[in-house]
Amino acid sequence: MAQGLVVDRSISFSWFELVRQRHPLYKKGEAGYTVVMMVKVDRLSHNFGAYWALKDISFTLGKGEFLFLTGHSGAGKTTLLRLLYGALPVSRGRATVAGVHLNNIKKRHVPLLRRKVGVVFQDFKILPRKTVFDNVAMALEVRGMARTHLERRVRAIIRAMGLETKSYSICERLSGGEQQRVAIARSMVANPELILADEPTGNLDFDLTMHLMEIFKQFHTYGTSVIMATHSREVLECVPEARILHLEDGRIVSGCNADGTVFGQSPTDEDCPDDMGDDLLSETSLGPADYDEDDEETL
Numbered sequence: 001m002a003q004g005l006v007v008d009r010s011i012s013f014s015w016f017e018l019v020r021q022r023h024p025l026y027k028k029g030e031a032g033y034t035v036v037m038m039v040k041v042d043r044l045s046h047n048f049g050a051y052w053a054l055k056d057i058s059f060t061l062g063k064g065e066f067l068f069l070t071g072h073s074g075a076g077k078t079t080l081l082r083l084l085y086g087a088l089p090v091s092r093g094r095a096t097v098a099g100v101h102l103n104n105i106k107k108r109h110v111p112l113l114r115r116k117v118g119v120v121f122q123d124f125k126i127l128p129r130k131t132v133f134d135n136v137a138m139a140l141e142v143r144g145m146a147r148t149h150l151e152r153r154v155r156a157i158i159r160a161m162g163l164e165t166k167s168y169s170i171c172e173r174l175s176g177g178e179q180q181r182v183a184i185a186r187s188m189v190a191n192p193e194l195i196l197a198d199e200p201t202g203n204l205d206f207d208l209t210m211h212l213m214e215i216f217k218q219f220h221t222y223g224t225s226v227i228m229a230t231h232s233r234e235v236l237e238c239v240p241e242a243r244i245l246h247l248e249d250g251r252i253v254s255g256c257n258a259d260g261t262v263f264g265q266s267p268t269d270e271d272c273p274d275d276m277g278d279d280l281l282s283e284t285s286l287g288p289a290d291y292d293e294d295d296e297e298t299l
């Protein structure tokens with residue numbers, strides 16, 4: 001067990017008793033119950049200048065599903081996660097996340113999307129001069145929760161991360177792994193419908209990685225959808241029922257469900273030439289110029 005880590009095995013009880021919210025996986029319609037769609041991506045592409053980092057990506061994610069993104073460095077995993085979070089504009093294609101159409105989204109509506117989506121990015125984006133408690137609490141404060149109500153929730157998730165002895169430590173004095181756990185706690189504390197995680201266990205040792213994967217799985221069990229980019233086979237093996245979307249050079253080269261059936265779209269070179277043109281950029285209501293560094297804020 002990692003030194004200093006206090007594992008709270010009761011998180012599934014204490015945390016979800018506090019939150020009292022399990023995300024519904026089905027909705028009732030005329031044709032009976034259908035799976036609620038959390039993410040729908042249709043021929044999504046993204047360019048950085050002349051370089052197309054994502055090319056014709058198509059897939060769907062139902063509520064409560066767990067999806068891994070795999071692929072070599074530079075394959076486009078982070079770019080896809082940033083697009084789904086509204087931190088990058090949709091250059092081409094369509095994307096809907098938690099009922100929000102990213103093509104039509106106005107800058108002022110991005111915070112609405114972010115209330116439904118929790119993110120853990122590689123560079124953490126925690127506030128270095130604030131305490132662990134304040135960093136985590138902020139995710140609830142921006143959602144309008146009063147300080148008196150948020151304390152128990154914040155303490156429960158900090159305890160689950162094994163950080164209770166560091167609650168009032170300033171984040172810049174924590175180790176990289178501890179800061180990473182603060183970022184994960186912050187992404188989860190509001191019980192988001194969807195968690196987007198980019199190599200969330202990248203700096204952590206094996207025991208801590210396994211512990212945090214247990215926590216991700218508990219959220220998944222309670223109906224939270226998860227999309228996680230990883231290079232780690234151990235992490236993939238933690239969630240055998242998850243689907244895996246493998247990217248290479250911005251394209252989906254394979255996607256398979258836990259039962260081995262294939263999903264997603266694997267475009268051919270003819271479908272998706274390198275010179276994709278900029279003609280469709282004007283389709284998006286939120287262009288690159290509308291984005292600035294603040295859009296990367298993870299709250």
Ligand SMILES: Nc1ncnc2c1ncn2[C@@H]1O[C@H](COP(=O)(O)OP(=O)(O)OP(=O)(O)O)[C@@H](O)[C@H]1O
Nearest residue numbers: 048051053071072073074075076077078079080229
């Ligand atoms: N802001 C940017 N400007 C120009 N090119 C970029 C930018 N961000 C990413 N890229 C390029 O887009 C491609 C995909 O990058 P991305 O970060 O999505 O890959 P990744 O699969 O997440 O890699 P890693 O596993 O190393 O995190 C890379 O070739 C990268 O250099």
